[in-house]
Amino acid sequence: MAKRYMNILIPLIAVLLGVIAGAIIMLVSGYSPVDGYASLWNGAFGELYYTGETIRQITPYILAGLAVAFAFRTGLFNIGVEGQLIVGWLASVWVGVAFDAPKFIHLPLAVIAAALAGGLWGFIPGFLKAKFRVHEVIVTIMMNYIALHVTNYFIRTVLSDHSDKTDKIHDSASLAFSDAMQQMTDYSRLHWGILIALACVFIMWFLLEKTTKGYELRSVGFNQHASEYAGMSVNKNIILSMVISGAFAGLAGSMEGLGTFGYASIKSGFTGIGFDGIAVALLGGNTAVGVIFGALLFGALKVGALNMPMESGVPTELVDIVIALIIFFVASSYMIRWFIERISKKEGK
Template sequence: MFNQFSRWQKILIPVISVILGLIVGAIVMLVSGYNPIEGYTALLSGSLGEGFYIGETVRQITPYIFAGLAVAFAFRTGLFNIGVEGQLLVGWVASVWVGLAFDLPKVIHLPMAILAGAVAGALWAFIPGLLKAKLRVHEVIVTIMMNYIALHLCNYLVRYVISDEQNTTDRVPESASLKSPFFETLTEFSTMHYGIFLALAAAIIYFVVLEKTTTGFELRSVGFNQHASEYAGMNVNRNIILSMVISGAFAGLGGAMEGLGTFGYGFIHGAFSGVGFDGIAVALLGGNVASGIILAAALFGILKQGALIMPLQSGVPTELVEIVIAIIIFFVASSYIIAYLLQRLRKGAK
């Protein structure tokens, strides 16, 4: 549907989505007896008001970029990867495992640990890709189920393999860490790390692969019409698997950013992190293009970080903050409805 709009209209649709979310969120705060101006001021202050908050916001943005790229890559190739959350978790644990298992120079150790996260995510996504290609099992069902398998498998590995029956692993050594003393000083000891540069590089790779390579053309063609692609001589099954593998690699890298950067260790997850699921909204808001995903991830990073400070500075209860954030995300995810309404208005005006 978005293809029917001009460039400025494609930009306008997600902007309208965000504005509507903010307006409805403000109404909810007003009805609940709170000042929305104070609430949103606190949200911005808690995400961009100080060096520490800016660093924490950038740190939040990093995995959102990877999650958005993972979901969007599958979207662009005709697949719906709901398993980004699970792929992110296995990438997280794999990167920490490699970080703890070897004693190597940083120039070797850190790339190896990051690569382990990408490979783990790719292998986890390979399974639903193979089932889709060979048996036509719907990837949505498989990836959803594999999220739960990933959650409990990772918890088992953390407790019984990587640690000595503990809820957390040891911290990865400096040779496998993405943390930066420079960023710590610059952002008043926030958890910001070098991962943001890797995320931006991944967005560039995403663009180049999909838009500038023959492989990307084939992947998009298969996603658009499998029968026509097969008639043109393309290997449809191979491209389905490859698409899921690349999508999973992006997700696994997002997990590596958390394991080697934000936290620096693995731990027992009582529930999903939510980053992989939010990646769906990030991809939708970003229009499945690299630049849009970066901007959408920035919005989500601001919302998530600001929401932590919003109750303290404005008095808005945490539960209400979560409702407001959920409303904004709802309108973001409903951007296709807004596109449909704009299309109807445009037809009515003719």
């Protein structure tokens, strides 16, 4: 079977197996799988409001997934997307609160500030990896906690008067829809950030697949020694990969700061979006287009799960189990691939 079709088939089988396993767990727990999944669908797409909320949830997932996928395609494991997202969130709100300007200036500045902050947070592990061969997984995990507590400190002492959250950003820095547009989705929190996320999908695809620099980045990820022998700067490409990955993550933070909430608040724990981005990238096969479908699935599951206890009595924790099972089956892709290949060989005889 062609590798391209295999890469599409394996995630689909993983999702199907996860859904089936979730149905079995519902049955064992005394719930109806049909009612449970029906309420999940209704909570994600049953009404205009829910559809708008699902797309809103998909937006940061796309960018977080791109951040993980971009690093992986270049041979790196960026587990620090969560921290890069948090600093990007803070930077965008900081610009949105600090001054007022025409929207065509203020909004791009706030978005760019988020990308720069995330890129800077990605630069540090990239530099340490390139210069001292410090493993990026360890550094990025540690920097998640640094980002969480540093941003909390700035919110409490710099951006507010010992309050738990900042002021609302100015309208000129907001990604929110106008009232007329909000009516179209029954006043959901859907915002213009979805267009930025889709533009970033195109940027990642174009950069990696259609440019010389993208070829260099992928080559370094495949084989550093061969790339260095070919005259490529391995160290510079490692740093650049982490900076671009961090920029995507920072933009994911700006979607929350400038779109969904319009402010930054003290966080007692991580948002979870950055960690979910790992699963989104994994499910999407670490491709730009695949990330969209991975984000769509996770966004629908997260938003639709909120309706399950009310409509069918199924606890939301069961959706977390389904998500975990899907990730498990995707991670077990070797077994799925082996099974498919055995079936293909039998049919070929």
